[in-house]
Amino acid sequence: MPKVGMEPVRREQLIKATIESVAELGLQGTTINSISKKAGLSSGIISHYFGGKQGLIEATVRYLLSNLKVELMAKAGPNTSPEQRLMYIVEANFALVQQRKDTTRTWLSFWAQSMH
Numbered sequence: 049m050p051k052v053g054m055e056p057v058r059r060e061q062l063i064k065a066t067i068e069s070v071a072e073l074g075l076q077g078t079t080i081n082s083i084s085k086k087a088g089l090s091s092g093i094i095s096h097y098f099g100g101k102q103g104l105i106e107a108t109v110r111y112l113l114s115n116l117k118v119e120l121m122a123k124a125g126p127n128t129s130p131e132q133r134l135m136y137i138v139e140a141n142f143a144l145v146q147q148r149k150d151t152t153r154t155w156l157s158f159w160a161q162s163m164h
Contacts, residue, residue, distance in 0.1 A: 066108045071150035075157040119143045
């Protein structure tokens with residue numbers, strides 16, 4: 049049984065390991081074992097927290113989207129015009145966190161796979 053209060057820590061660990069694994073191996077090459085090995089955790093914990101690889105992949109996409117939202121909301125205020133908001137969206141997509149090699153590769157893998 050997992051330690052009390054460790055769920056958010058473990059979930060983030062697994063999400064970050066997924067980003068690393070997808071960046072290195074691609075979405076098709078990423079397995080539960082490759083993720084758990086990078087996270088330094090047992091493979092069973094992925095099923096416990098996410099229900100399997102697909103649930104973890106979905107959580108990872110939500111994590112990346114959440115990071116985009118945080119970047120956007122830090123700039124946009126309640127009186128932001130539609131034009132400014134659009135420019136902030138463009139800027140957020142090119143923020144430093146989105147330009148990291150692992151993040152970029154992960155996004156590209158997700159988008160390429162989503163077309164199929």
